[in-house]
Amino acid sequence: MDETRIAAILQDCERELGERGRVDLKARHFWSAVDSVKRRPELIERYAARIAAIDRQAFLSATPLVFPAGVGRALLVAGTIVGIMLLGAAFALPADPLGGVAFLLGAGALLGATHGLAHLIVGRLSGIQFTHWYSRFPKQPQPGFKVDYASYLRARPTARAWMHASGAIVTKLIPFVLVPVAAAARLPWWTFAILLAIGILQLVTDALFSVRFGDWKKFRRERRIARGELLRS
Incomplete structure (x- = not known):
């Protein structure tokens, strides 16, 4: 997955969380994007905080x-x-x-x-x-x-x-x-x-x-x- 697609997926998740307060991370391909970031160490620092914020908000809304x-x-x-x-x-x-x-x-x-x-x-x-x-x-x-x-x-x-x-x-x-x-x-x-x-x-x-x-x-x-x-x- 290229970086443009990763950024788009994160943006979709953030938008849905902002609008609905919850998001199905699997359906939004969030975990596929996370897996791609893991496999490209140069992207980790760029996206780590953003991924963590989405993950935490989705977790709190569903738990x-x-x-x-x-x-x-x-x-x-x-x-x-x-x-x-x-x-x-x-x-x-x-x-x-x-x-x-x-x-x-x-x-x-x-x-x-x-x-x-x-x-x-x-x-x-x-x-x-x-x-x-x-x-x-x-x-x-x-x-x-x-x-x-x-x-x-x-x-x-x-x-x-x-x-x-x-x-x-x-x-x-x-x-x-x-x-x-x-x-x-x-x-x-x-x-x-x-x-x-x-x-x-x-x-x-x-x-x-x-x-x-x-x-x-x-x-x-x-x-x-x-x-x-x-x-x-």
């Missing part, structure tokens, strides 16, 4: 539950602390059933909290900022962080890729990492069975769905852009 990113960060840190405390409590409780139940609740808290935190931490280390914490219930009930698209575009494609992958990697590791911890706590067999079942189920769902719709799809997209940059250099 019912939106909070500042700091709220999400605080809640996820609290969830992680609660999860660790429950894991620790399992060592002090009678193993069957209270210890096993506490341990699995702690594992669930860690799974729920660390996915978003991993995105946040890896993104911030890469220079990517986050503006909001949100949920699009019921279509997308799992809360997530909204990136500031200007900082996202300015980050290296490889950094963007690993930011997307980080949450999936952490949540896939947690059930398997916790198996030896459960063994140290001498928990009942069903604790191990549930942990392993969760871990395997996550791997299967990632293989079936995430590579087409979720984090791994975005990871692969950014890796392709990174490879393209490498070939051009």
Whole structure:
């Protein structure tokens, strides 16, 4: 896509947002224009702020539950602390059933909290900022962080890729990492069975769905852009 077409698409999106307060970015070919900008680093600084403004306004108009990113960060840190405390409590409780139940609740808290935190931490280390914490219930009930698209575009494609992958990697590791911890706590067999079942189920769902719709799809997209940059250099 040439630069004239990119500018025209952005202008169309801005006009529709100004007139209607919302816009279907996919229908307006906004994401195709963004992809073209990503593949031409010389255009990023020219269009990053403009793309970010369109993306943010469209996001806010289409998302019912939106909070500042700091709220999400605080809640996820609290969830992680609660999860660790429950894991620790399992060592002090009678193993069957209270210890096993506490341990699995702690594992669930860690799974729920660390996915978003991993995105946040890896993104911030890469220079990517986050503006909001949100949920699009019921279509997308799992809360997530909204990136500031200007900082996202300015980050290296490889950094963007690993930011997307980080949450999936952490949540896939947690059930398997916790198996030896459960063994140290001498928990009942069903604790191990549930942990392993969760871990395997996550791997299967990632293989079936995430590579087409979720984090791994975005990871692969950014890796392709990174490879393209490498070939051009």
